[in-house]
Amino acid sequence: MEKLRYIDTHAHIVDDAFREDFDEVTGRLREAGIDRVMIITLKPEETEKAIALKREDPLRYQIAAGIFPEDVRGITEESWQRFCRLAADPMVDCIGEIGLDYYWVKDPEERALQREFFIRQIELARELNKPFAVHSRDAIQDTFDIMKEHHWHGLMHCFSGTKEMAAEFIKLGYYIALGGPVTFKNARHSVEVCASVDGRYLLSETDCPYMAPVPKRGKRNEPSYIPYIVRKMAEVRGVTEEEMTETIWQNWERFLRMEPVK
Numbered sequence: 017m018e019k020l021r022y023i024d025t026h027a028h029i030v031d032d033a034f035r036e037d038f039d040e041v042t043g044r045l046r047e048a049g050i051d052r053v054m055i056i057t058l059k060p061e062e063t064e065k066a067i068a069l070k071r072e073d074p075l076r077y078q079i080a081a082g083i084f085p086e087d088v089r090g091i092t093e094e095s096w097q098r099f100c101r102l103a104a105d106p107m108v109d110c111i112g113e114i115g116l117d118y119y120w121v122k123d124p125e126e127r128a129l130q131r132e133f134f135i136r137q138i139e140l141a142r143e144l145n146k147p148f149a150v151h152s153r154d155a156i157q158d159t160f161d162i163m164k165e166h167h168w169h170g171l172m173h174c175f176s177g178t179k180e181m182a183a184e185f186i187k188l189g190y191y192i193a194l195g196g197p198v199t200f201k202n203a204r205h206s207v208e209v210c211a212s213v214d215g216r217y218l219l220s221e222t223d224c225p226y227m228a229p230v231p232k233r234g235k236r237n238e239p240s241y242i243p244y245i246v247r248k249m250a251e252v253r254g255v256t257e258e259e260m261t262e263t264i265w266q267n268w269e270r271f272l273r274m275e276p277v278k
């Protein structure tokens with residue numbers, strides 16, 4: 017049987033959680049056939065580390081750089097400009113993860129600031145002609161409204177909304193990335209979304225070091241666990257794992273090229 021090629025569209029492998037055994041983690045993902053990994057970077061040092069890794073293995077790695085919703089608090093004009101320069105680096109493929117997180121932030125002014133920087137970063141993605149990746153927690157309606165008004169190529173990372181909401185995002189051309197929760201017993205939404213949406217918009221992700229899939233749930237997650245997620249997605253959709261990996265592969269290529277779905 018031909019070796020399957022997997023994709024992890026959301027991996028924080030330059031996070032401190034992997035500092036001790038970084039080489040082992042990247043070694044395991046190569047061995048497991050994780051042929052595409054988008055590294056999410058949320059600080060300039062992380063982006064630089066990811067760029068160094070991509071230089072060694074440019075086809076395997078994609079890089080997303082973004083200002084995370086909770087980090088907009090401390091932003092200065094200088095740090096924004098520095099971020100814009102880094103985002104423009106040709107080694108950076110995507111702007112993310114960006115978005116809204118109302119779970120931890122209740123202050124209305126701070127939520128407004130999150131919305132401002134979400135919009136600014138979508139507009140930056142458009143200027144740079146790069147897609148964007150979205151984090152949304154307890155803020156799905158505001159997220160949707162902004163992505164409708166400021167429409168550009170993007171994906172919803174770790175989508176946890178209903179299947180109806182997923183369909184609304186897809187109508188606007190946005191992709192839906194699913195991770196560990198699709199393997200959880202109590203994650204009804206994730207399974208329903210996986211089963212019901214147009215497969216041409218589905219992507220797989222770990223969100224490592226968080227959200228480890230069953231049977232690794234509760235442990236530190238890593239890209240080499242992607243097959244557990246894709247296997248479950250295939251099962252839910254009633255296709256072979258081979259078909260599922262191929263669909264996700266086509267979707268990812270199309271997403272990065274920002275081509276319309278045909």
Ligand SMILES: [Zn+2]
Binds near residue numbers: 026028056113223
């Ligand atoms: Zn993330």
